[in-house]
Amino acid sequence: MITNRLKALALSETGFLFDPVTGHTYTLNSTGTRILDLLRKGISEPDLSSVIAKEYSIDNSEAAIDCSEFVKTLREYRLLD
Amino acid sequence: MNAGESPQPGPAVARSLREAKDYDFTLVGLIYDAMESGVYYNGLLDAAFLIPYPSSGTEEMFERIEAINNKIHIDVLIPTLDAELSAYSKLESRLLQLGIKLFLPTEDQLSSRSKLHLPELTRDLHLQMPNQKCIGSYEELSKMFNEFSPPVVVKGIYYEAGIANDYSECKRIAGKITSKWGWPIILQERIVGGEYDLAMFGDGSGSVIGEIAMKKMALTEKGKAFSGMTINDENIYKIGKSFVSRTKWRGALELEFVKETKSEMYYLIEINPRFPAWIYLSSAAGQNLALAYVEMALGLKSKTFDRPNAGIFFVRHAIDLVSDLNRLEELSVNSECFIERKKYETQ
Numbered sequence: 462m463i464t465n466r467l468k469a470l471a472l473s474e475t476g477f478l479f480d481p482v483t484g485h486t487y488t489l490n491s492t493g494t495r496i497l498d499l500l501r502k503g504i505s506e507p508d509l510s511s512v513i514a515k516e517y518s519i520d521n522s523e524a525a526i527d528c529s530e531f532v533k534t535l536r537e538y539r540l541l542d
Numbered sequence: 543m544n545a546g547e548s549p550q551p552g553p554a555v556a557r558s559l560r561e562a563k564d565y566d567f568t569l570v571g572l573i574y575d576a577m578e579s580g581v582y583y584n585g586l587l588d589a590a591f592l593i594p595y596p597s598s599g600t601e602e603m604f605e606r607i608e609a610i611n612n613k614i615h616i617d618v619l620i621p622t623l624d625a626e627l628s629a630y631s632k633l634e635s636r637l638l639q640l641g642i643k644l645f646l647p648t649e650d651q652l653s654s655r656s657k658l659h660l661p662e663l664t665r666d667l668h669l670q671m672p673n674q675k676c677i678g679s680y681e682e683l684s685k686m687f688n689e690f691s692p693p694v695v696v697k698g699i700y701y702e703a704g705i706a707n708d709y710s711e712c713k714r715i716a717g718k719i720t721s722k723w724g725w726p727i728i729l730q731e732r733i734v735g736g737e738y739d740l741a742m743f744g745d746g747s748g749s750v751i752g753e754i755a756m757k758k759m760a761l762t763e764k765g766k767a768f769s770g771m772t773i774n775d776e777n778i779y780k781i782g783k784s785f786v787s788r789t790k791w792r793g794a795l796e797l798e799f800v801k802e803t804k805s806e807m808y809y810l811i812e813i814n815p816r817f818p819a820w821i822y823l824s825s826a827a828g829q830n831l832a833l834a835y836v837e838m839a840l841g842l843k844s845k846t847f848d849r850p851n852a853g854i855f856f857v858r859h860a861i862d863l864v865s866d867l868n869r870l871e872e873l874s875v876n877s878e879c880f881i882e883r884k885k886y887e888t889q
Contacts, residue, residue, distance in 0.1 A: 471852075483736070484757025484773040484852075485736075504659045
């Protein structure tokens with residue numbers, strides 16, 4: 462589900478992320494940018510890892526750990542509800 | 543009109559007016575010192591006049607403004623410093639008789655927002671602010687310090703502040719502030735979080751003409767914004783709107799907040815009844831609040847601005863302004879100078 466919080470974020474292709482509510486800016490690497498982009502497109506958290514595993518040719522289990530870590534970080538920074 | 547290490551709002555207001563579309567203003571800088579940097583910014587001002595400090599009394603200020611007005615008629619006067627606001631507010635009707643218009647907060651509004659009266663005002667308006675105590679002596683300071691958990695913010699009632707981690711540091715900062723500005727001082731709970739500012743313009747009947755919120759991205763040693771970014775947070779705008787509506791604020795206003803990291807709540811730290819030094823950001827973001835002042839003072843209906851987009855960013859950049867001796871000489875000898883309009887140095 463795409464929340465208002467996710468919709469409000471400004472994410473560029475270069476990985477520069479701006480949160481218009483807090484004014485904070487972040488720089489994401491290409492994988493982080495892709496994960497956030499997928500979340501903003503409405504991909505659910507459980508489906509994320511299989512998309513990432515396929516795109517980056519890695520094991521599903523490895524992708525699941527990386528995605529879960531990244532989503533946790535997004536929550537810590539209150540970028541995700 | 544100084545835009546040096548601790549910039550004043552004057553140059554930013556003048557810059558906003560110089561760039562106002564559909565107007566070609568004659569801009570006159572009223573300055574306290576011949577070395578104020580705005581005078582040497584080519585194309586910004588058309589004239590500059592030295593004026594007496596507000597501490598010399600309202601009568602002396604009035605006489606000087608009257609003399610200046612006889613040389614170059616002033617249609618609208620925009621006070622931008624805390625120390626001069628009360629005097630101009632008292633002189634508003636007399637200045638109007640000279641044809642000089644202002645659009646200032648009322649004397650009651652000025653008094654209610656002072657650091658000493660802020661707790662009552664925020665209580666009435668249901669706004670969050672850090673706990674604070676007004677302290678009148680070292681004896682009181684030693685007693686009250688224990689009521690706070692350090693670190694604690696130590697503030698002068700007009701200028702300067704510091705953060706104290708223990709009582710000896712608190713006493714040292716208090717000594718530094720009171721040696722310049724006297725007692726009382728204020729002890730304030732320190733809220734941990736990011737700093738945010740909201741500049742607004744109220745029409746005096748409770749409506750907001752324009753508003754712009756920004757996050758301070760970088761601070762000077764004195765805690766002034768050296769860089770900032772416009773934001774779009776409904777919560778901060780809601781607080782501002784409620785403030786203007788309930789106080790029927792007249793004129794320019796800056797609300798300073800800390801957004802507590804833990805609770806994400808905005809705590810009101812200070813209210814400045816004037817434009818902030820970063821007000822040029824408002825005109826750059828499409829809402830020229832300095833122009834709104836001029837239009838409201840002239841009795842023209844100023845348009846209500848749309849909220850600015852988030853993500854418009856400023857960073858201060860100090861450069862050396864170079865001038866020959868003429869302007870400095872004229873100001874030093876005659877207390878005035880008329881400046882030939884040169885090409886305006888935008889960026």
